[in-house]
Amino acid sequence: MTASSDTILSVRGLRTEFKGDRGHVRVLDDVSFDVGRGKIVGLVGESGSGKSMTALSLMGLVPKPQGHVSASSILLDGTDISRLDAAGMRRIRGRDIAMVFQEPMTSLNPVRRVWEQVGEPLAIHKGLGRRAIRARVLEMFELVGIPEPKTRLDAYPHELSGGLRQRAMIAMGLICEPKLLIADEPTTALDVTTQAQILRLMRDLRDRVGTSIIMITHDLGIIAEMCDEVNVMYAGQMVEQADVFDLFERPSHPYTRGLLASIPRATEPRTARRMPSIPGMVPNLAKLPPGCRFSPRCGDVMPICQRAPDLVGIGSGHAARCWLHAPQDALPQEGTS
Amino acid sequence: MLMFALRRILVSIPVLIGITLILFIMLNVVPGDPVALMMKEHASAEVIARVRAQMHLDDPMITRYFSFLWNAVQGDLGNSIKLNRPVTDLILKAFPNTLMLAVCAALVSWIIGIPAGILSAVRRDSLLDRFFMGFSLLGVSMPIFWSALLLQYVFAMKLKLLPVSGFYGWKYMILPAIVLGWSSAGVIARLTRSSLLEVMRHDYIRTARAKGLRETGVISRHALKNALIPVVTIMAIQVASLLSGAVITEAIFSIPGVGRITVNAISSRDMPLLQGAVLFATALVILGNLVADILYAVLDPRIREQMKKAS
Amino acid sequence: MTHSPDIAAPAPEAIEEASFLRDTLRAFRKNRMAMVGLVFVTVLVLAAAFAPWISPHDPYRVALDEQLLPSSTTYWLGTDNFGRDVLTRILYGARVSLVVGIVPSLISLSIGTVLGILSGYLGGKTDFAIMRLADMMIAFPSLLLAMVVMYTLGANLLNIFLALALVGWASVARVVRSQTLALREKEFIEAARANGTKRGVIMFRHIFPNVIPTLIVLFSLSIPEAIMWESSLSFLGVGVQPPGASWGLLVAKGKEYMFQAPAVAIAPGIAILLTVLAFNFIGDGLRDALDPSMKD
Numbered sequence: 001m002t003a004s005s006d007t008i009l010s011v012r013g014l015r016t017e018f019k020g021d022r023g024h025v026r027v028l029d030d031v032s033f034d035v036g037r038g039k040i041v042g043l044v045g046e047s048g049s050g051k052s053m054t055a056l057s058l059m060g061l062v063p064k065p066q067g068h069v070s071a072s073s074i075l076l077d078g079t080d081i082s083r084l085d086a087a088g089m090r091r092i093r094g095r096d097i098a099m100v101f102q103e104p105m106t107s108l109n110p111v112r113r114v115w116e117q118v119g120e121p122l123a124i125h126k127g128l129g130r131r132a133i134r135a136r137v138l139e140m141f142e143l144v145g146i147p148e149p150k151t152r153l154d155a156y157p158h159e160l161s162g163g164l165r166q167r168a169m170i171a172m173g174l175i176c177e178p179k180l181l182i183a184d185e186p187t188t189a190l191d192v193t194t195q196a197q198i199l200r201l202m203r204d205l206r207d208r209v210g211t212s213i214i215m216i217t218h219d220l221g222i223i224a225e226m227c228d229e230v231n232v233m234y235a236g237q238m239v240e241q242a243d244v245f246d247l248f249e250r251p252s253h254p255y256t257r258g259l260l261a262s263i264p265r266a267t268e269p270r271t272a273r274r275m276p277s278i279p280g281m282v283p284n285l286a287k288l289p290p291g292c293r294f295s296p297r298c299g300d301v302m303p304i305c306q307r308a309p310d311l312v313g314i315g316s317g318h319a320a321r322c323w324l325h326a327p328q329d330a331l332p333q334e335g336t337s
Numbered sequence: 338m339l340m341f342a343l344r345r346i347l348v349s350i351p352v353l354i355g356i357t358l359i360l361f362i363m364l365n366v367v368p369g370d371p372v373a374l375m376m377k378e379h380a381s382a383e384v385i386a387r388v389r390a391q392m393h394l395d396d397p398m399i400t401r402y403f404s405f406l407w408n409a410v411q412g413d414l415g416n417s418i419k420l421n422r423p424v425t426d427l428i429l430k431a432f433p434n435t436l437m438l439a440v441c442a443a444l445v446s447w448i449i450g451i452p453a454g455i456l457s458a459v460r461r462d463s464l465l466d467r468f469f470m471g472f473s474l475l476g477v478s479m480p481i482f483w484s485a486l487l488l489q490y491v492f493a494m495k496l497k498l499l500p501v502s503g504f505y506g507w508k509y510m511i512l513p514a515i516v517l518g519w520s521s522a523g524v525i526a527r528l529t530r531s532s533l534l535e536v537m538r539h540d541y542i543r544t545a546r547a548k549g550l551r552e553t554g555v556i557s558r559h560a561l562k563n564a565l566i567p568v569v570t571i572m573a574i575q576v577a578s579l580l581s582g583a584v585i586t587e588a589i590f591s592i593p594g595v596g597r598i599t600v601n602a603i604s605s606r607d608m609p610l611l612q613g614a615v616l617f618a619t620a621l622v623i624l625g626n627l628v629a630d631i632l633y634a635v636l637d638p639r640i641r642e643q644m645k646k647a648s
Numbered sequence: 649m650t651h652s653p654d655i656a657a658p659a660p661e662a663i664e665e666a667s668f669l670r671d672t673l674r675a676f677r678k679n680r681m682a683m684v685g686l687v688f689v690t691v692l693v694l695a696a697a698f699a700p701w702i703s704p705h706d707p708y709r710v711a712l713d714e715q716l717l718p719s720s721t722t723y724w725l726g727t728d729n730f731g732r733d734v735l736t737r738i739l740y741g742a743r744v745s746l747v748v749g750i751v752p753s754l755i756s757l758s759i760g761t762v763l764g765i766l767s768g769y770l771g772g773k774t775d776f777a778i779m780r781l782a783d784m785m786i787a788f789p790s791l792l793l794a795m796v797v798m799y800t801l802g803a804n805l806l807n808i809f810l811a812l813a814l815v816g817w818a819s820v821a822r823v824v825r826s827q828t829l830a831l832r833e834k835e836f837i838e839a840a841r842a843n844g845t846k847r848g849v850i851m852f853r854h855i856f857p858n859v860i861p862t863l864i865v866l867f868s869l870s871i872p873e874a875i876m877w878e879s880s881l882s883f884l885g886v887g888v889q890p891p892g893a894s895w896g897l898l899v900a901k902g903k904e905y906m907f908q909a910p911a912v913a914i915a916p917g918i919a920i921l922l923t924v925l926a927f928n929f930i931g932d933g934l935r936d937a938l939d940p941s942m943k944d
Binding site (some may be wrong): 351355363368475477487489582584589598611634 | 728780781783784785788789791792795796797798799800807817864876879880883884885886894899903904907912913914917920921924925
Binding site for chain 1 (some may be wrong): 439481539540541543544545546547548549550551554559562563636637638639
């Protein structure tokens with residue numbers, strides 16, 4: 001995928017390491033992907049796959065000095081933000097790239113009023129005064145569909161429900177009209193009804209305002225409903241990338257196939273068969289298996305999987321990190337394999 | 338809010354009364370004749386009998402308790418046997434001195450303790466952190482009478498910078514306030530540090546950073562208010578330990594306050610005076626706890642919510 | 649309470665034999681200050697126990713021709729106003745201070761635990777009564793309360809135990825009560841109840857063992873408190889009486905000779921300071937080892 005003016009974010013070679021007692025652990029290894037302007041791009045994987053870490057790395061929120069982020073390039077609307085120093089990152093954080101977190105219950109400061117917190121990015125980046133901020137926050141509240149917005153301005157977080165708090169968080173993320181919004185499991189902590197409302201809101205925003213969104217989730221249902229493109233992560237690596245329809249119709253990586261197979265379907269005939277799941281466990285990032293990280297759990301494992309596969313395109317914007325789909329000339333000649 | 342305050346006050350009253358009861362019982366079951374013990378020197382039987390009658394010491398305990406309570410509510414805490422003056426007068430004369438000492442000590446502890454705690458938390462595990470925490474630990478582990486003697490020796494006797502004892506001007510307050518405030522400062526510094534570190538782990542701090550706020554802004558605008566809530570409430574509760582410490586500090590520096598009255602009352606076995614002084618001190622502590630509860634509600638809107646629901 | 653996820657800390661090694669005791673001991677051993685404290689306390693206890701044998705001089709012998717001598721090879725810390733060796737007096741004082749630190753703590757811990765568990769588990773009127781009583785005890789400034797008790801009962805060692813125990817039980821009870829309240833809601837208690845287990849058995853067999861780690865921490869932290877209070881009481885003259893040698897008393901007596909021989913008053917104070925520090929280190933170390941989440 002090549003960068004163009006239709007791409008709002010282009011990440012190449014993102015690598016994040018942590019210094020521990022026993023040496024360095026690479027939590028993100030050579031992660032690359034694009035986000036198209038006005039698109040919702042999904043980042044899916046299990047806990048520990050590195051999806052949240054990707055978001056934090058992009059935002060510059062990885063704690064230093066234990067953590068270290070590097071990349072060949074991270075182009076946000078043309079500017080390479082990987083070269084920015086701390087002050088530079090601070091300037092764009094909240095203004096050009098914003099994040100909505102998973103836990104609305106605890107992500108807001110309990111002792112300050114909601115309008116102050118939602119409007120804070122305006123104070124930081126645009127230097128607006130109290131009155132102007134209040135007015136803007138009111139507009140945003142209306143935009144994100146908070147009922148009776150005027151009365152909610154002066155509320156404290158604990159006075160709002162989970163759904164309202166998450167809407168407020170989204171308002172907070174959008175208030176400076178960022179180029180990119182990263183939503184890290186925004187609905188996981190909410191009940192099903194509220195979840196649907198929030199997702200609808202986000203699609204709405206994409207349609208009306210043209211916000212580009214990275215949607216991080218472990219829920220394939222949300223991916224199917226929301227995303228235009230999908231990136232699948234496993235053990236700190238990108239293992240499959242595709243257009244959403246392509247991913248569901250032609251999953252290429254065994255991990256993706258395993259994920260899709262393990263979704264319980266209401267329409268399947270009720271058999272005595274147990275619920276399928278992917279055998280084994282997510283690997284310990286400090287003690288990775290040689291070669292393909294998924295090989296210990298893969299049903300289609302081959303001897304060549306001892307060598308780490310690259311992420312290669314398999315046609316029409318679809319890429320996978322798997323020897324099953326590698327071009328023939330990349331495979332070593334070893335008789336019958 | 339007013340309802341909350343009133344309710345808390347109402348709840349405190351039985352506690353206060355309960356304490357007067359416990360105190361009264363403890364002080365009046367002393368074996369032996371308090372008057373005779375006190376007046377060992379001129380122990381003529383008629384004098385003793387007269388004083389006993391004056392003090393109604395032969396009435397049944399319950400009557401004596403209730404008449405004591407009744408009088409106390411009106412401000413009459415009896416007469417000091419030794420000094421033959423109303424206890425209330427003696428206490429009221431001594432209290433301002435103790436108050437001054439306590440306030441100065443409290444100021445010392447806040448002015449030193451809170452910034453030290455904040456700096457220690459922000460520069461965690463640095464030399465500064467270790468220094469401050471070491472200083473605090475020292476303050477908490479040194480018996481007050483010892484640090485008082487030490488400072489007195491170094492600054493007053495050897496260096497002759499400050500007066501040794503007495504109470505004739507503001508200079509006389511410096512050493513006592515430092516001595517008393519040091520241990521308090523230690524407690525506050527440690528609490529501020531751990532509270533701030535705890536608060537910094539919360540999710541809303543991450544949110545603040547995600548907005549592009551500078552680290553100093555994150556701390557001053559989001560972390561501090563939350564972190565200082567437990568510290569502020571502790572400060573009000575420190576009243577109890579300040580009073581205990583004042584007893585010793587006043588003894589060493591010869592400050593005519595409530596603490597010294599207490600010590601004298603014990604050595605001269607002056608029961609009414611002791612009773613009045615301890616009662617007074619305890620009432621202050623209860624007041625301090627009350628203020629702490631109210632402050633807590635003022636600072637944390639979540640508590641206010643709970644209170645609204647409760648009433 | 650949710651915190652930011654533990655961002656990819658290097659995953660643990662192969663799961664070793666997770667013995668609670670072993671983990672605790674290991675964590676404790678790692679804490680240098682706690683180990684230093686432990687060594688100090690051990691040495692102190694041994695020194696106090698063997699004081700009669702290891703003291704260089706007789707603590708009771710009066711030698712008026714050797715008053716207030718400065719430190720020398722014969723008298724490491726000098727002599728007091730009666731010609732007695734200061735170091736010997738401190739060693740003998742250690743016996744008093746240690747006993748006065750440990751015994752009242754045990755008593756207040758016992759009372760506080762029983763009342764705390766009863767209060768927390770039974771709730772209702774029992775809880776109310778006990779907690780009101782505890783509130784009243786805590787409202788008293790500790791030193792004043794102890795002083796009043798000593799006034800009432802007279803100043804001897806046994807009464808000091810009682811006074812300090814009285815001062816200390818209430819905060820123990822509060823802590824134990826809140827732990828009990830938390831434990832009461834756990835499933836294994838519900839299971840025991842569903843089995844028809846009697847309340848007393850539940851409290852003793854199920855709740856109490858889970859409170860023990862907290863008790864250990866409380867114990868090691870209340871010893872230095874007791875030592876401080878006792879030394880204050882003795883300093884003021886309402887604690888240990890002469891010729892007994894509590895450190896607080898030594899400081900009080902030495903106060904009058906600060907100018908001529910400061911060591912007489914300063915040295916016992918240092919002893920108090922070091923002992924209190926040592927126990928505090930141990931207590932902090934235990935608390936961090938038993939519940940690392942409480943560490944900052």
